[in-house]
Amino acid sequence: MKRRYLMTPGPSPVPAVIREALATEIMHHRTDEFIEILKETNEGLKYVFCTKNPVLTLASSGTGAMEAAVTNFFSAKDKVLVIVGGKFGERWAEITKSYGLDVVQMDVALGESPTVEGVKKMLDANKDIKGIFTTLCETSTATVFDIKGIASLTKDKNILLTVDAISGLGQDALLTDEWGVDVVITGSQKGFMLPPGLAFMSVSEKAKGFIKTSTLPKYYFSLAKALKSYEKNDTPFTPAVNLIMGLKISIDLIKKDGIENMWANFRKMSLAAQEAAKALGLEVFSKHPSSSLTAIVAPSGINAKDVVKKMRKEYGVSIAAGQGELEQKIFRIAHMGWINGQDLMMCFSLLEKVLRDCGYTNFKLGASVAKLQEVIYG
Amino acid sequence: MKRRYLMTPGPSPVPAVIREALATEIMHHRTDEFIEILKETNEGLKYVFCTKNPVLTLASSGTGAMEAAVTNFFSAKDKVLVIVGGKFGERWAEITKSYGLDVVQMDVALGESPTVEGVKKMLDANKDIKGIFTTLCETSTATVFDIKGIASLTKDKNILLTVDAISGLGQDALLTDEWGVDVVITGSQKGFMLPPGLAFMSVSEKAKGFIKTSTLPKYYFSLAKALKSYEKNDTPFTPAVNLIMGLKISIDLIKKDGIENMWANFRKMSLAAQEAAKALGLEVFSKHPSSSLTAIVAPSGINAKDVVKKMRKEYGVSIAAGQGELEQKIFRIAHMGWINGQDLMMCFSLLEKVLRDCGYTNFKLGASVAKLQEVIYG
Numbered sequence: 001m002k003r004r005y006l007m008t009p010g011p012s013p014v015p016a017v018i019r020e021a022l023a024t025e026i027m028h029h030r031t032d033e034f035i036e037i038l039k040e041t042n043e044g045l046k047y048v049f050c051t052k053n054p055v056l057t058l059a060s061s062g063t064g065a066m067e068a069a070v071t072n073f074f075s076a077k078d079k080v081l082v083i084v085g086g087k088f089g090e091r092w093a094e095i096t097k098s099y100g101l102d103v104v105q106m107d108v109a110l111g112e113s114p115t116v117e118g119v120k121k122m123l124d125a126n127k128d129i130k131g132i133f134t135t136l137c138e139t140s141t142a143t144v145f146d147i148k149g150i151a152s153l154t155k156d157k158n159i160l161l162t163v164d165a166i167s168g169l170g171q172d173a174l175l176t177d178e179w180g181v182d183v184v185i186t187g188s189q190k191g192f193m194l195p196p197g198l199a200f201m202s203v204s205e206k207a208k209g210f211i212k213t214s215t216l217p218k219y220y221f222s223l224a225k226a227l228k229s230y231e232k233n234d235t236p237f238t239p240a241v242n243l244i245m246g247l248k249i250s251i252d253l254i255k256k257d258g259i260e261n262m263w264a265n266f267r268k269m270s271l272a273a274q275e276a277a278k279a280l281g282l283e284v285f286s287k288h289p290s291s292s293l294t295a296i297v298a299p300s301g302i303n304a305k306d307v308v309k310k311m312r313k314e315y316g317v318s319i320a321a322g323q324g325e326l327e328q329k330i331f332r333i334a335h336m337g338w339i340n341g342q343d344l345m346m347c348f349s350l351l352e353k354v355l356r357d358c359g360y361t362n363f364k365l366g367a368s369v370a371k372l373q374e375v376i377y378g
Numbered sequence: 379m380k381r382r383y384l385m386t387p388g389p390s391p392v393p394a395v396i397r398e399a400l401a402t403e404i405m406h407h408r409t410d411e412f413i414e415i416l417k418e419t420n421e422g423l424k425y426v427f428c429t430k431n432p433v434l435t436l437a438s439s440g441t442g443a444m445e446a447a448v449t450n451f452f453s454a455k456d457k458v459l460v461i462v463g464g465k466f467g468e469r470w471a472e473i474t475k476s477y478g479l480d481v482v483q484m485d486v487a488l489g490e491s492p493t494v495e496g497v498k499k500m501l502d503a504n505k506d507i508k509g510i511f512t513t514l515c516e517t518s519t520a521t522v523f524d525i526k527g528i529a530s531l532t533k534d535k536n537i538l539l540t541v542d543a544i545s546g547l548g549q550d551a552l553l554t555d556e557w558g559v560d561v562v563i564t565g566s567q568k569g570f571m572l573p574p575g576l577a578f579m580s581v582s583e584k585a586k587g588f589i590k591t592s593t594l595p596k597y598y599f600s601l602a603k604a605l606k607s608y609e610k611n612d613t614p615f616t617p618a619v620n621l622i623m624g625l626k627i628s629i630d631l632i633k634k635d636g637i638e639n640m641w642a643n644f645r646k647m648s649l650a651a652q653e654a655a656k657a658l659g660l661e662v663f664s665k666h667p668s669s670s671l672t673a674i675v676a677p678s679g680i681n682a683k684d685v686v687k688k689m690r691k692e693y694g695v696s697i698a699a700g701q702g703e704l705e706q707k708i709f710r711i712a713h714m715g716w717i718n719g720q721d722l723m724m725c726f727s728l729l730e731k732v733l734r735d736c737g738y739t740n741f742k743l744g745a746s747v748a749k750l751q752e753v754i755y756g
Binding site: 004006008010011013014019022023024025026027028029031059060061062063064066067094095098099187189195196197216218219220221237238240241242243312318 | 386388389397398401403404406409437438439440442444449472473476567573594595598599615617618621696
């Protein structure tokens with residue numbers, strides 16, 4: 001009878017109205033009926049991505065779209081700048097190296113965000129850089145990067161800016177066209193409140209030009225093929241029909257709330273979570289906390305993994321431990337998609353209990369919950 | 379109020395019990411609970427694939443797994459034999475060429491199946507062939523290929539046999555281990571009765587050896603990564619959780635019926651559909667009809683596309699037209715997955731009506747339905 005509560009940075013909870021759409025009777029994808037649905041989701045994705053450019057829907061996890069962003073715009077030995085401030089920056093480094101790009105890596109301390117000056121220096125020192133790969137929200141450290149600042153360096157140059165916004169989109173503001181971001185990638189299981197299985201990517205006019213000169217091999221993730229089908233609200237290969245039925249509902253929900261309101265709301269939830277952590281005498285790990293999730297440093301002597309395990313095993317609440325070297329040091333609480341203030345309240349009320357059970361008692365019971373109430377409803 | 383009937387070779391109808399599983403509350407994929415589900419589906423897939431080897435579950439359409447079978451086992455300039463007898467053989471040719479393999483193409487007339495002697499001749503003439511790419515059921519012509527025969531040529535040699543069984547698996551018999559097929563690929567939306575979004579592939583010991591020497595670039599579809607995670611009933615990237623919840627139910631249904639019984643049942647449905655077509659004075663297109671679908675030549679002077687359009691528009695019944703040069707010449711009726719004899723009855727009863735409306739009256743009303751009753755229930 002234990003209920004499950006998902007407070008993880010993906011999958012995030014799926015609203016019942018979307019789950020019902022997933023269970024809709026299957027329809028054939030090469031029909032007028034389904035083309036109408038794709039037409040609607042294609043338009044809706046532009047709204048969510050804040051772009052007038054095409055946003056493609058791929059049947060894969062977000063990593064598939066990251067690979068597509070490497071293989072479709074570049075050729076072996078092309079020099080690119082990869083910004084690495086955690087596990088998902090590392091993924092960019094792995095993919096670009098797998099495909100033989102000449103990778104200039106800019107390392108950022110965990111929990112910090114790259115400075116625009118730092119990025120500018122790298123570009124100045126490497127005049128032949130053709131593209132930058134970076135991250136909106138580095139999920140592993142719960143850190144938001146200054147995409148607007150980085151975009152100001154590439155906007156008017158022939159340098160392609162690709163942003164992994166997989167965990168950030170919908171929570172952390174991202175004005176794709178206004179800032180001049182060429183390629184934005186996300187997955188279905190975060191801000192879109194869907195199960196995993198779909199990836200989305202926007203493709204700017206500049207990016208379309210890069211497709212023409214790229215010589216890396218590709219087939220399933222060929223964006224030339226995908227863009228050609230997109231014009232007819234079609235897909236080159238069989239689309240994940242039922243997830244797209246869910247996407248239609250997801251977009252309706254997002255439009256109803258308004259993307260700017262969502263950014264403001266999640267910003268407030270992030271501030272509330274940060275304040276709640278401090279009210280427990282705990283440190284927020286990131287220097288530039290994302291609106292999508294909050295990373296909290298485990299109290300001295302307590303293993304973050306134990307906190308995560310107890311939360312799940314005893315109360316059914318899934319939060320995330322750290323990754324890599326942070327595995328035992330931090331735990332991460334998501335506020336994205338369908339997660340709301342009440343969920344945070346529930347989560348911190350149990351976090352207090354679990355911290356006490358772990359032997360950390362340096363706070364007054366209810367301290368974090370009171371702070372959440374103050375910031376969220378106050 | 380119009381009901382939809384899917385008689386297409388994918389997506390095929392999804393049973394309500396699977397649709398309900400798709401709507402299950404989302405769970406996190408890195409939990410004991412989900413690992414148990416993957417453990418169960420991993421075991422179940424071995425049963426359906428008739429293999430003791432791992433069967434990987436990928437978040438993509440079937441074409442993604444086809445690409446994985448090219449990029450993980452081979453290197454640029456490796457010589458491979460690609461058997462092309464329709465659109466899906468062509469897809470193998472396209473993918474292998476995209477990745478710079480040295481492709482020897484064996485063309486088979488549309489509707490025919492490659493002969494074992496013919497394949498042997500190609501191998502004898504090209505002693506350096508490292509792999510064969512072929513198809514269990516060439517969906518575009520509704521033709522089953524002699525995979526057992528082809529496998530007899532590669533079983534004891536260091537030649538990798540990869541079979542696209544996307545539309546065939548579950549209907550056309552395929553004894554992966556007994557016959558010695560190295561890599562078998564399928565998608566979720568055919569015999570598995572799921573929506574599209576998952577691909578599956580079996581990997582033999584021989585195939586694992588090929589992975590070690592392959593130098594083609596890959597990341598999302600890296601089978602070395604996937605196999606490593608598979609050992610722990612895990613996936614390298616976020617899996618399509620809800621589709622896998624559906625897969626669990628799908629495998630339960632398949633096990634209950636028994637895979638051999640399914641083969642026999644679909645064989646009977648195929649024979650019934652062939653006889654029904656003949657009872658209408660129509661020609662079955664394929665010389666080696668698959669158990670998964672039946673391709674029927676449109677009566678002289680009638681465009682197959684018009685038959686397909688009328689079936690869908692007037693009665694909500696989706697069948698498939700031909701592809702490529704066969705587009706106007708044949709229409710295809712699927713019998714796979716959840717489709718049963720009653721569905722065939724329904725479909726042919728309307729086909730008779732639509733053919734009459736198109737001006738073809740050279741048959742007695744009810745002739746095809748009577749033949750179906752005779753073969754299926756008789």
